[in-house]
């Protein structure tokens with residue numbers, strides 16, 4: 001099934017971290033790379049004032065792994081890149097969120113699918129739409145249509161940065 005992951009970084013060497021995360025995510029069996037979005041520089045949403053901007057991107061994969069295994073992989077990649085959990089929405093070297101995993105619907109606090117805030121986050125939907133213009137967010141409709149109702153001013157294309165396919 002198709003899964004969509006959101007990657008974000010606003011501490012340290014942000015682009016190197018995103019590329020390293022892509023390489024590491026696919027460095028184990030069960031995930032096949034489909035596409036990476038362009039990279040965007042985005043104003044921080046929520047959390048303490050004065051944070052640096054994020055780099056955000058979306059990665060699309062084909063996977064046979066169950067959603068909880070995907071979550072474990074996402075969290076172990078966050079940890080491998082020095083993620084510390086200090087405060088909600090605080091600055092982080094790496095955030096890897098599961099946006100959708102096939103058509104899985106799940107309502108546990110430790111795994112909610114589709115991601116419960118994806119529909120209100122231009123930093124998720126702009127790159128996702130660029131990677132897949134036909135994308136649908138279950139429960140909300142076409143990503144293109146959801147985006148039409150969002151303020152996208154805090155999301156700026158960095159066309160000098162380009163994620164490579166994992167090696």
Ligand SMILES: Nc1ncnc2c1ncn2[C@@H]1O[C@H](COP(=O)(O)OP(=O)(O)OP(=O)(O)O)[C@@H](O)[C@H]1O
Nearest residue numbers: 088089095096097098099109110111112113115117
């Ligand atoms: N779809 C999901 N993707 C990633 N984590 C999730 C998801 N649904 C629930 N969680 C849970 O959310 C918890 C907090 O994750 P994290 O610290 O990355 O939150 P955050 O990125 O700061 O905020 P947000 O959840 O708004 O993106 C994780 O421990 C994880 O179990």
Ligand SMILES: Nc1nc2c(c(=O)[nH]1)N=C(CO)CN2
Nearest residue numbers: 008042043044045054089123
């Ligand atoms: N711009 C931006 N803001 C955020 C981000 C993010 O990736 N980009 N992630 C958050 C928690 O997941 C909270 N706020």
